[in-house]
Amino acid sequence: MTSGIHFGEPGRVPCSARQRVYGYVRAFDPYQLALERRSIQGFCQRMNIDLVRIIEDPCQSDEIAPCGSFLELTCALELEPVYGVVMPELAHLSPNKTVQALRLQWITSLKREVFVVPNEPAGFRETGA
Numbered sequence: 001m002t003s004g005i006h007f008g009e010p011g012r013v014p015c016s017a018r019q020r021v022y023g024y025v026r027a028f029d030p031y032q033l034a035l036e037r038r039s040i041q042g043f044c045q046r047m048n049i050d051l052v053r054i055i056e057d058p059c060q061s062d063e064i065a066p067c068g069s070f071l072e073l074t075c076a077l078e079l080e081p082v083y084g085v086v087m088p089e090l091a092h093l094s095p096n097k098t099v100q101a102l103r104l105q106w107i108t109s110l111k112r113e114v115f116v117v118p119n120e121p122a123g124f125r126e127t128g129a
Helices: 030-046 068-079 097-108
Strands: 005-007 020-026 050-057 084-087 113-116
Touching: 020 030, 020 068, 030 050, 030 084, 050 068, 068 084, 068 097, 097 113
Parallel strands: 005 113, 020 050, 020 084, 084 113
Antiparallel strands: none
């Protein structure tokens, strides 16, 4: 399996079982966290992917040394038979582009896929307005 970044729908991978993924969210506001969790859950449901669980990262540090939640994610990706990770956008790895790239490289070096939830259609809001 080759690893990579997918913005939206996962490619067709020959497999007899449904793909299993972790979700990863970095949010500090409880409302934003709930919205991000919902977007990951909806994406997995639409794509027929099994969501093992969502790892929430409350860490506000942008340093290269990863926070505990990111380490938890990478350990899970390394030790469990999962296809990859789903996140709302790459900035959830870090708002710092250098740190973001390093963390992305760390995940893909584990031969796992990274899926970014596509933006909702124009005009759609979580409130339904």
